[in-house]
Amino acid sequence: MPLKVSGALLGKLVRATVLAVFTILLAFPFYWMLITSFKQNVDLYTMENNPFRFNAKPTLDHLKFLFNETQFVRWLGNTAFVGVVVVAITLFFALPAAYALARLAGRWGERLGIAIFLTYLVPPTLLFIPLSRVIAFLGLQDSLWALILVYPTFTVPFSIWLLMGFFKSIPRELEDAAMVDGLTRFGAFLKLMIPISTSGILTVVIFTFTLVTQEFVYALTFLSSESNQMIGTGIPIFLVRGDVYYWGALMAACLISSLPVAFLYNLFLDRFIAGFTVGAVK
C-alpha cells in the first residue's frame, strides 16, 4: 500500500504544479496591471529597479490622473450606455425569434436555428469596410448610435441560440394549460414564458453586455473623437499621447474595466458553455 499512497500524493503534486504554472502564465498580465497602477513613474522608468517590488512608495497619482485628466469616466459611461441600449434591442429581437424557433416552427426551427448560429460566425473583420460606408451614408460617423445599430448583428444570433435552448427545456404542458385557460399562444409567450425564463434572460443580458465591452473593430472603425470612445478603444488609443504611453494610468484603466466584466461572466459561465456545446455533449 505505501507505494499506492505515494502515487496518489505524486499525482496531487503534479496537478498542483500544473495549475500553479498555468494560473501564473494566464493571470500574470493582470497582476502586472495591478502593480504598475500603483508605482511611481520614477520607479517604473528606472531600468535597474527590480520591477517585481516597489522601489519607491506606492502612489495614487495614476488613478488621480486617470479619473481627473482623461476621458476615462466618459468612456465607461459610453460603454454602459451602448451596452444598455444594445441589451434592450437584443431582447426585443431575440426573445420572440427564439420562442418561434423553439416551439412553433418544428423541424424548420432546428434548421433556422443552426442558420442563425452560423451568422454568429460572420466576423466583424469581414463586414467593417462595407458597414463603414453604410454608417457614413446614414450620417452616423463618430456616433455611438453607429455601434448601437451594428452590435445587435452579433448579439442577436448568439442570444437567439442561448434562449432557444432555454425555451426548449421548459415543458410545453405549461403553455398548453395556460392556453386551455384562455390565453392565446402569443399571450402565453408574454405572460407565462417570459416571466419563468428570467434566468435565461439574465444570461442573455450579461453576455450581450460583455460582448459589447469586448468589441474593438467596429468601435475603432466608426468612432473618431476622443470623447466618443468605448473603453476598448479609448484606453489603448487615447491614453497614448504622441509616442508617450501613460503606462500607470493605462494599466489601472485596463484592470478597472476588466474586473467587473470578469465577475459577471463567471457567475454565468455554465450557461455560456452550454451555448457553445449544444449538440456536442449528450
Next chain:
Amino acid sequence: MAIGSARFKSVGAGQSPFLSAAMFAPAALYILLLVAGPFLLAVFYAFSDARIGNAELHFVGLENFRSILQSPSFRVAIRNSIIFTIGSQLVVIVSANILAIALENTFRGRGLVRFLILLPWVAPISLGAIGWKWILDSIYSVISWTLVALHLFKPFSAPMWLGEPHLAIASVLLVHSWRVVPFSTVILLAGRTAIPKDIPEAAAVDGAGFWRTQFQIVIPMMRPILSVAVLFGLIFTFTDMTVVYILTAGGPFDSTQTLPSLAFALGIQGSDLAAGAAISLFLVPLLVILAYFMLRIARRAEVS
C-alpha cells in the same frame, strides 16, 4: 436535441405558421439587412475601384485581386494568418487538455483558480493586448529584466520582443494562445464532466494506466467537443485583428500583418475600400470550411 425535435414534429409543426413567422421575421430581417447586405456590398466593392471620398464607382473585374496577389505584403499577411491561427491552436489544444485534466476534480480554491484562468478570455481583448505590450516593452520589459537578472543577457542587450520580425511573430502567436486557452479549457472541462465516471474507473480497474485511459478512452470519447473547441479557436484567431493592431500595428515593416489587419490598414486607414474588401474576402473560404464541419457536428448530434 433528438428527442425534442421528434416531439415538435408531431405536436408543434404547422400549428400556427403565421405567428411563428411574425415572431421570427424581425430578427431575420435585421440580420439580413446588416449582415447579408454588407457582405454583398463587400463582394461588390471587391470588383470595383471604390475609395473613400470617391463618388463614382467603376467595375474593374478581377483587377483588385490581381494586384493583391502580386503584393508582397499580402503574401506575408496570408502566411501570418495561417501561422497565427494554426500555431496558436496547437499551443491551445495541448495546454487546454492539460489544464482541463488538472481542473477536473474539485479541490479547495478551484473557484478562484477558475476565475484567474478565465481572465484572458473575459477581459476585453484590446486591454489584455495592451497589458502584453507593456510586458514586452522595448526598454522596461519585465521579461527582459528577468533574463538580465538571470545573466542570460547582458544589460541593454535583451531582444526587442516586438521590434524584430521573428520575435514579433512569436509574441503575437503566444498572445493569441493566451487569449484562447481559457475558452478551450472550459469547453473541454464541460466535455470531461459529461463522461460517466464509471468508464475511466472501469478502465483503471482493468489495469489501464493514466495515459492509456486518457488517450485511448477519455479523449476519443470527447472528440465532438474537442472539435467544437478547435473550430471556435480557429475562427477566433483567424478573424481577429485586435491583437496585431495593438501589439505591433502590423510592424515591424509589415512583418506581422494578417488578412484582417491588412484589410483595415488599406481599406480604412488608406481609404482604398476596394482593396480592403477584396483582402477581407480571403477570410471566406476558411470560414466556409469551418462552418461545414460545425454543421456536421450539429447534424451528427441530431441523428444520434
